[in-house]
Amino acid sequence: MKRIVVLGSTGSIGRNVLDVVRRHPDQFRVVGLAAHRNVDVLRAQCADHPDARFVVTDAAAAAEVANDPARRAGLSGVGEAALLDLVRDSGADLVVNALVGFVGLAPTLAALEAGIPVAIANKESIVAGGELLIGAARTAGVEIVPIDSEHVAIAQCLAGSARADVECVILTASGGALRDRHPATFAEVAVRDVLAHPTWRMGAKITVDSATLVNKGLEIIEAHWLFGLPYEKIDVVIHPQSIVHSVVRFVDGSMIAQMATPDMRIPILYALAYPNRLKSDLGAHVLEFPALSFAPVDERRYPCFPLAVAAAKSGGTAPTVLSAANEVAVEAFLAGRLPYTAIPELIGSALEALPARAVASLDDVVAADDEARRWIREHHTTATRGDGR
Ligand SMILES: NC(=O)c1ccc[n+]([C@@H]2O[C@H](COP(=O)([O-])OP(=O)(O)OC[C@H]3O[C@@H](n4cnc5c(N)ncnc54)[C@H](OP(=O)(O)O)[C@@H]3O)[C@@H](O)[C@H]2O)c1
Known part of the structure; x- marks a missing residue:
């Protein structure tokens, strides 16, 4: 029985993680949960997992829970610092990080430093602190297991092969909600247009990141750190059907691709069960798949993408600035304060104004994130009007 803590349990990934747990009650036990604002969903999750301790990070939501005698039993802390205590003190065998944004970095590092493996969906923490996380995992002798479908695909395609035999890794991208829309109309797109993702049902931020292709930029950085691949060996193609999740091309011309229906419970099950595999009824037969197609990335449609790739190659604090600027821009777009077309402008101007510095510690990364937001x-x-940070 694997004891797991789920950070961000109320989000899209978090809820899928708990669905996978529900399907395998003999394999997993939830010992910790963490939510930010969604206390109603958290309450239902606590009822399903009565032994789990839980943390609420948003101050107002935490006060609501703390003032309610029926709900505060099991509340083990409030605020971001409480995430670290939950991770360290819960006796977990696995921490699942399904938080969104930079807030996920410190708990990931805390888990690894405590010798607990991490199943990670929170790509922003790898983007900002990849070097630190890989170092901490190596020191503690524990693994960071991906949850992102592309990285779960790469892990499986690489299994058993020598790294020197890898010619390149090809990440697939659905192209997002605006894939078939003329870029001349992008200035007028509404939030609901961008959130109407053609193949995946996900949280709001990653859905916007899919439309801008920042998501694929973040995933390139994630692949670089998780698999030790140089950026020159990581390629991206548009694959609208989201059936092939990544491809590894070998030096002899062979390619291995991983396929599955676009259902995050499949990569989540892989990550929770790793290094084993568990039987499930998820997925489909190849005969049920639509015709598959691949196309190159059109950078005129996705101006954020070359910015993300340049930040990746600059290294140091540049990916942190990229990710922080993107978080602020996406939040502003979702709140109606920024047009869609201003997202690349904001990211580009922040990257230009804040040159990359070397990263030696968590403090360096936190300082770069703070500086970018400031x-x-x-x-x-x-x-940033209304942005409390
Ligand atoms: N969704 C997908 O299919 C998918 C696929 C691949 C990778 N990912 C990655 O997985 C991560 C989570 O994505 P998601 O789509 O599940 O996001 P989401 O639905 O927005 O959920 C985010 C979770 O984080 C919590 N949260 C938000 N802000 C927080 C803060 N400041 N402090 C602490 N907790 C906070 C939310 O709590 P409340 O809901 O209680 O406010 C929620 O539990 C992202 O890094 C994303 O890129 C997602």
Whole structure:
């Protein structure tokens, strides 16, 4: 029985993780849960997992729970610092990080430093702190197991092969909600248009990141750190059907691709069960798949993508600035304060203004994230009006 803590249990990935747990009650026991604002969903999850301790990070939501005698039993802490205590003190065999954004970095590091393996969906923490996380995992002798479908695919395609035999890794991208829309109309797109993803049902931020292709930029950085691949060996293609999740091309011309229906419970099951496999009724027969197609990335349609690739190659604090600027821009777009077309402008201007510095510690990464958010607050007042950070 694997004891697991689920950070971000109320989100899209978190709820899918708990569905996978529900399907395998003899394999997994939930010993910790963490939510930010969605206390109603958290309450239902606590009822399903009465032994689990839980943390609420948003102050107002935490006060609501703490003031309710029926709900506060099991509340083990409030605020971001409580995530670290939950991770360290819960006696978990696996921490599942399904948080969204930079807030996920410190708990990931805390888990690894405590010698607990991490199943990670929170790509922003790998983007900002990849070097630190890989170092901590190596020191503690524990693994970081991906949950992102592309990285779960790469892990499976690489299994058993020598790294020197890998010619390149090809990440697939659905192309997002605006894939078939003329870029001349992008200035007028509404939030609901961008959130109407053609193949995946996900949280709001990653759905916007899919439309801009920032998501694939973040995934390139994630692949670089998780698999030790140089950026020159990581390629991206548009694959609208989201059936092939990644491809590894070998030096002899052979390619191995991983396929599955676009259902996050499949990569989640892989990550929770790793290094074993568990039987499930998820997935489909190949005869049920649509015709598969692949196309190159059109950078005129996705101007954020070359910015993300350049930040990846700059290294140091550049990916942190990229990710922080993107978080602020996406939040502003979702709140109606920024047009869609301003997202690449904001990211580009932050990357230009804040040159990359070397990263030696968590403090360096936190400082770079703070600096990027401060710079954007000062220079993009419309975007950051109402941004409390
Ligand atoms: N969704 C997918 O299919 C998918 C696929 C691959 C990778 N990912 C990655 O997985 C991560 C989670 O994505 P998601 O789509 O599940 O996001 P989501 O639905 O927005 O859920 C985010 C979770 O994080 C919590 N949260 C939000 N802000 C927080 C904060 N400041 N402090 C602490 N907790 C906070 C939310 O709590 P409340 O809901 O209680 O407010 C929620 O539990 C992202 O990094 C994303 O890129 C997602």
